[in-house]
Amino acid sequence: MKNILLVDDLGIDVMLTQLALQEFAFDHQLVVASDGAQAYEIIRQQHIDLLLLDIKMPQVDGFELLARLRAEALAAMPVIIVSGSGLAADRARAEALGVDDYVQKAVDYTGFKRELRAALVRQGCPAG
Amino acid sequence: MHRTNFIVREPLLDPRQRVLGYELSWQQHDGRIPTGLDLEGLVGFVAEHVNHVDQGWLLRDKILFLDAVPAMLSTDALHALPPEHTVLAFDIRQLTDVDVRSAVQAVRAGGVGVAIRGCDLTLLGRNLAPYASYVEVRFTGSDVADQARTYASAKHSALRMVGRPVGTWADFDACAALGLDAFVGKLHLTPRPGNPVKGMNPSQQIILQLMQMVQANDDVGRLESVLKRDPALTYKLLRYINTAGFGAGREVQSLRQAISLLGYAPLYRWLVLLLATASASGYSPVLMETAVVRGRLAELLGQKTLGRGAAEHLFVAGMFSLLDRLLGLSMQEVLDAIQLPDEVVKALTKREGSYGPYLALAEACELNSNLVASLAAAVSLSPADVNEAHLSALAWAQSVGLDG
Numbered sequence: 001m002k003n004i005l006l007v008d009d010l011g012i013d014v015m016l017t018q019l020a021l022q023e024f025a026f027d028h029q030l031v032v033a034s035d036g037a038q039a040y041e042i043i044r045q046q047h048i049d050l051l052l053l054d055i056k057m058p059q060v061d062g063f064e065l066l067a068r069l070r071a072e073a074l075a076a077m078p079v080i081i082v083s084g085s086g087l088a089a090d091r092a093r094a095e096a097l098g099v100d101d102y103v104q105k106a107v108d109y110t111g112f113k114r115e116l117r118a119a120l121v122r123q124g125c126p127a128g
Numbered sequence: 129m130h131r132t133n134f135i136v137r138e139p140l141l142d143p144r145q146r147v148l149g150y151e152l153s154w155q156q157h158d159g160r161i162p163t164g165l166d167l168e169g170l171v172g173f174v175a176e177h178v179n180h181v182d183q184g185w186l187l188r189d190k191i192l193f194l195d196a197v198p199a200m201l202s203t204d205a206l207h208a209l210p211p212e213h214t215v216l217a218f219d220i221r222q223l224t225d226v227d228v229r230s231a232v233q234a235v236r237a238g239g240v241g242v243a244i245r246g247c248d249l250t251l252l253g254r255n256l257a258p259y260a261s262y263v264e265v266r267f268t269g270s271d272v273a274d275q276a277r278t279y280a281s282a283k284h285s286a287l288r289m290v291g292r293p294v295g296t297w298a299d300f301d302a303c304a305a306l307g308l309d310a311f312v313g314k315l316h317l318t319p320r321p322g323n324p325v326k327g328m329n330p331s332q333q334i335i336l337q338l339m340q341m342v343q344a345n346d347d348v349g350r351l352e353s354v355l356k357r358d359p360a361l362t363y364k365l366l367r368y369i370n371t372a373g374f375g376a377g378r379e380v381q382s383l384r385q386a387i388s389l390l391g392y393a394p395l396y397r398w399l400v401l402l403l404a405t406a407s408a409s410g411y412s413p414v415l416m417e418t419a420v421v422r423g424r425l426a427e428l429l430g431q432k433t434l435g436r437g438a439a440e441h442l443f444v445a446g447m448f449s450l451l452d453r454l455l456g457l458s459m460q461e462v463l464d465a466i467q468l469p470d471e472v473v474k475a476l477t478k479r480e481g482s483y484g485p486y487l488a489l490a491e492a493c494e495l496n497s498n499l500v501a502s503l504a505a506a507v508s509l510s511p512a513d514v515n516e517a518h519l520s521a522l523a524w525a526q527s528v529g530l531d532g
Contacts, residue, residue: 011255012229015220015247022248084226109221 002028002125003047007039007062008054008082013105017052017082020113024120024127036060040068050123051079053099055090063093070098078123082116133162134500135170135515136493137522139414140193140290141311143304146413149191149213150522151312157498164197172205177519185210186523193217193243193290193312201231206240215241215262223259232259243290257286265291265308273302280306297321314494316414319453328455328465331406334358339399339466342392348384355383361402368398368528393440397423400447401528404454415454417525418494423447425521426483426490429509434482444468445475445487493518 004021008014014032021030031048033039037060042048051069055062066079078100083090086104094102101119106112120127134155140148154162154170162170171194178186192209196216200206206214216235223229223244236242236259243262256263265279272294279289288309294300297320300311328336334357341351355362362383369380380386386395404419423446431439448468452459463473474481479488489503493514504514 012220012223012259015256016224018248019220019246105224107225107227109224112224 002026002049003031004028004050004052004125005031005033005039005042005048006052007033007036007057007065008052009034009057010054013054013082016109016112017116020109020116021127023113024117024125026126026128028125036062036065036068039065043069048077050120050125051077052082053079055081055083055085055094063097066094066097066099080116080119080123132511133166134493134504134511135173135518136496136500137518138312138314138494139316139418140191141316141414142309143311144413145316145415147190147417148310149187149193149215151193151217153195153496155496155498155500157496157501162195164199167195167197168200168203168205170194171200171203171209173515174519175205175208177516178523179208179210185213186526187213188526189213190526191215191241196222198222198225198228198231201228201235206235211235211239211241215243217243217245217262217264220244220246229259236261260287262288262290262310265289267291267293267295267299272296272299273306276303276306276308280308316412316418317494320412329406331358331361332403332455334361335399335403335406336466339396339403342396342399343467345392348387351387352383361406364405365398365402368401371527393437397440397443397447400444400451404447404451412454415450419447419450419454420525420528421521422449422487422490422494424524425493425517426486428517428521429489429507429514430483430486432509432513433507434486438482441469441472442475442483442486445472445483446490448472448476449487449491489514490521 006014006017008017018030021028031042031046033042035057039051039053040060053062053066062081062083069079079098080101080103081094081099082103082105084105091102100123103112103115103119106115117127136153136155138151140151142148152170152174154166156162174192174194178192180186191213193215194217196218200216218232223232232242241261242259243264244256244260245264245266247256247263265276267275276291290310290312291303291308292312294303294311294313294315297315297318300315303311334354337354338351341354355365365383366380366386369386380389400423401420404416423443426446427439427443430442434442448462452462455462459476463476468476471481471483475483475487478484485503485507489500489507489509492500492503500514501511504511
């Protein structure tokens with residue numbers, strides 16, 4: 001069983017990502033946080049196998065959380081950015097901060113699912 | 129699509145079994161899922177038939193739920209529907225695209241309702257309000273009450289929750305108690321165990337007597353003297369006659385005037401309606417409305433080929449087909465109490481005779497049944513004929529003014 005932490009402030013994106021995870025039908029438990037600060041506390045308190053992280057969020061955004069986690073060596077778990085941003089600058093910044101994968105939210109659900117599945121498989125999740 | 133497929137309607141009930149609105153969709157058969165174009169066509173067809181140029185929204189206070197695709201967000205037909213009475217239902221997967229989300233937010237800002245299907249409702253605390261006014265709760269497995277409890281506790285105050293399918297009355301009661309706002313399904317066609325309605329009350333006995341007198345072309349004075357025994361009935365009868373456009377061209381103020389203007393035959397239909405609505409306890413608004421729509425639809429379906437007189441009988445057959453449940457009697461008990469033409473009895477008991485196929489077709493429009501096409505073909509009606517009659521019947525049922 002994989003413990004996955006999804007960090008996203010938009011309810012609709014949380015639901016879409018969760019739906020995709022359900023459809024991949026692999027054994028996982030999903031924890032949801034709506035911003036980086038909340039996610040940071042969850043990571044301090046429980047074991048997380050994989051982090052799915054949005055960039056734009058109120059208060060502590062995805063970049064800030066990623067930087068803090070890597071700096072504090074709190075989280076060695078794989079981190080996949082799941083973002084609507086297709087900007088090369090955002091991708092480069094995420095890579096510089098040590099992100100493991102980057103999924104751009106596609107305009108259609110099928111495309112989004114395909115990208116997310118590929119990233120999960122690359123990070124060792126048996127997404128069917 | 130309205131020329132090749134049939135509209136299916138399902139009522140949306142509130143916890144008191146009142147009809148909040150209807151979900152209209154294309155009948156699905158042979159695994160064929162309606163395309164985006166089909167769904168756009170549905171909005172156009174509905175807008176054309178229930179939104180009158182002069183009279184406006186013919187479905188009064190009812191809300192229409194329509195299956196939606198993103199392309200519909202910019203169709204002219206959508207703007208022809210009153211936003212406060214329109215809810216577009218999207219699968220959450222269709223809201224991946226940010227442009228679609230922006231369009232959804234725009235129609236929401238314009239007052240159109242949006243329902244989201246397929247979301248995980250344990251996450252309902254998340255803010256969906258910018259995109260949705262309703263979320264659909266899909267029940268699975270046996271413990272519907274337990275699922276409903278989870279959803280109710282997670283409910284976001286800005287969202288209304290629509291449950292489906294709610295398959296038993298026990299589940300309906302559990303969901304209602306837990307605060308779900310609406311229910312979609314055909315549960316109302318299932319008799320409710322322990323329904324306190326049983327038999328006819330004094331008002332209904334009077335109506336029954338009047339029906340027999342009308343059938344026998346009894347003297348108007350004698351009819352009036354019977355009706356006078358219950359002044360509320362006179363008021364209600366005249367209200368029905370006047371609100372639903374009896375065809376007299378002016379307000380009918382007395383039973384005598386109604387008969388002199390229009391004769392006995394049309395009066396019978398209003399007495400049937402009165403009989404069904406005169407139940408004092410255990411009254412089911414949805415069953416009542418279903419009976420009226422079914423009666424009117426059967427009438428309209430038969431009008432072209434069978435003529436006006438037969439169509440009056442078809443209205444009676446349609447109403448009577450649910451009268452047993454409305455009165456808490458068996459159909460045989462209803463038929464024993466009220467003498468009906470043989471063809472109506474054949475239709476009611478076996479869906480046979482000259483009226484049987486029309487009644488069966490009207491019933492089939494309430495179900496997502498493959499039978500609709502064959503039943504329509506059997507009476508030489510095209511899908512367009514049936515769909516137009518269906519929406520017309522739905523509108524007519526609202527004009528009758530069943531509430532109150």
